[in-house]
Amino acid sequence: xxxxxxxxxxxxxxxxxxxxxxxxxxxxxxxxxxxxxxxxxxxxxxxxxxxxxxxxxxxxxxxxxxxxxxxxx
Amino acid sequence: xxxxxxxxxxxxxxxxxxxxxxxxxxxxxxxxxxxxxxxxxxxxxxxxxxxxxxxxxxxxxxxxxxxxxxxxxxxxxxxxxxxxxxxxxxxxxxxxxxxxxxxxxxxxxxxxxxxxxxxxxxxxxxxxxxxxxxxxxxxxxxxxxxxxxxxxxxxxxxxxxxxxxxxxxxxxxxxxxxxxxxxxxxxxxxxxxxxxxxxxxxxxxxxxxxxxxxxxxxxxxx
Numbered sequence: 159x160x161x162x163x164x165x166x167x168x169x170x171x172x173x174x175x176x177x178x179x180x181x182x183x184x185x186x187x188x189x190x191x192x193x194x195x196x197x198x199x200x201x202x203x204x205x206x207x208x209x210x211x212x213x214x215x216x217x218x219x220x221x222x223x224x225x226x227x228x229x230x231x
Numbered sequence: 232x233x234x235x236x237x238x239x240x241x242x243x244x245x246x247x248x249x250x251x252x253x254x255x256x257x258x259x260x261x262x263x264x265x266x267x268x269x270x271x272x273x274x275x276x277x278x279x280x281x282x283x284x285x286x287x288x289x290x291x292x293x294x295x296x297x298x299x300x301x302x303x304x305x306x307x308x309x310x311x312x313x314x315x316x317x318x319x320x321x322x323x324x325x326x327x328x329x330x331x332x333x334x335x336x337x338x339x340x341x342x343x344x345x346x347x348x349x350x351x352x353x354x355x356x357x358x359x360x361x362x363x364x365x366x367x368x369x370x371x372x373x374x375x376x377x378x379x380x381x382x383x384x385x386x387x388x389x390x391x392x393x394x395x396x397x398x399x400x401x402x403x404x405x406x407x408x409x410x411x412x413x414x415x416x417x418x419x420x421x422x423x424x425x426x427x428x429x430x431x432x433x434x435x436x437x438x439x440x441x442x443x444x445x446x447x448x449x450x451x452x453x
Contacts (some may be wrong), residue, residue, distance in 0.1 A: 194252060201248050209241050212432070216237075219439045226446050 232435045240432060243425030247271075250418045257412060261330055268326050270418055274426035275319035276344070276386070281427050282312030282434060283351070283379055290375035293368060302368035303441045305375060309354060311434040315426075316348050331396060340390035340397040347382040354378055 188195050251270035259266060289305035323341065324334040335341065357374055361367035390397060 198249055198252050201252070202245065205244060205248060209244075212436075213237075216432075216436060219436060219443070222443055223439065226443060227450070 232432050236428060237432060240425055240428040243421045244429065247418060247422040247425055251422065254418055255414055257415070265326060265330055266415075268322065269415070270422040272319060272322040272326055273419075274423045275315045275322060277423045278426045278430040279312045279316040279319060280382075280386075282308045282315065282430050283382060285431075285434075286312060287375055287379040290372035293372045297365070297368065299364075299368070299445060300442075302372070303445070304438055305372060306358065307437040307441060308434045309351060309375065311430050311437065313348065313351050313355075314433075315430050316344070316351070320344060320348065336396065338390075338397060339393045339395045340386065343385035343389055347378075347385045350378045350381050350385075 188199075247270055251267055256264075256266045286305050286308035289301050289308065293301040293305060320341075323344075327336055327338070327341070328334045331338070354371060354374055358367055358371045361370060
């Protein structure tokens, strides 16, 4: 290998590595397929929140029911 | 409602959201990805019909053997059913806007659904206009049966006899209507079950609150 090819290869490598550095690809799953997974995550958070809220309401009603004296309506 | 049913509801609906957005669906023109709305829009109506059905059963039971409890059950199931129906109308309008071209297209099923919601709204107007408790319960129970009887042709029969843009017009759609391939059924049926269960859960919660209310009134009168 002479000096010239070495220099070309070195420059080529430098150029390529620079190209990949210009497009950083990270956290691929959440960014793939038009970022649909982000929507899924948002909906899951909303539903988790609403269900948690519903469960808390359910428990609150149970607690109040227990406070009332036992008597048939 | 049993605790295991509530847990099932949460599992089914979590599955519906994840699978409904990510699983494969048929590639169709015009509807494109909105086919996924099937997992969320249609179960609203399934839920509404089930809840109205339960409401009517309690109304019939009330007329056979009157009790405050049956009246409360009947009202609260109708109330939750109406809520699901309104969500069905609004989601349908959004879907229609982007696939049929306008939110209100005068589609027979759309009109029928709107009329039956108005019929059920009148049920609450009727209840609100009667002071006497027993009279209110009895009259609204009778009206409830009529409302249910009116809803069936409005939603299930008339749209199928005329040309409707909803699936299943001009015939019996059965269960293979929406080109429901087996992959979509895997999500659609759990979705329907999940949304119906959620409706029943909310309805039972409302019934329990009403029961507490009744008890408090009773205690005050003592």
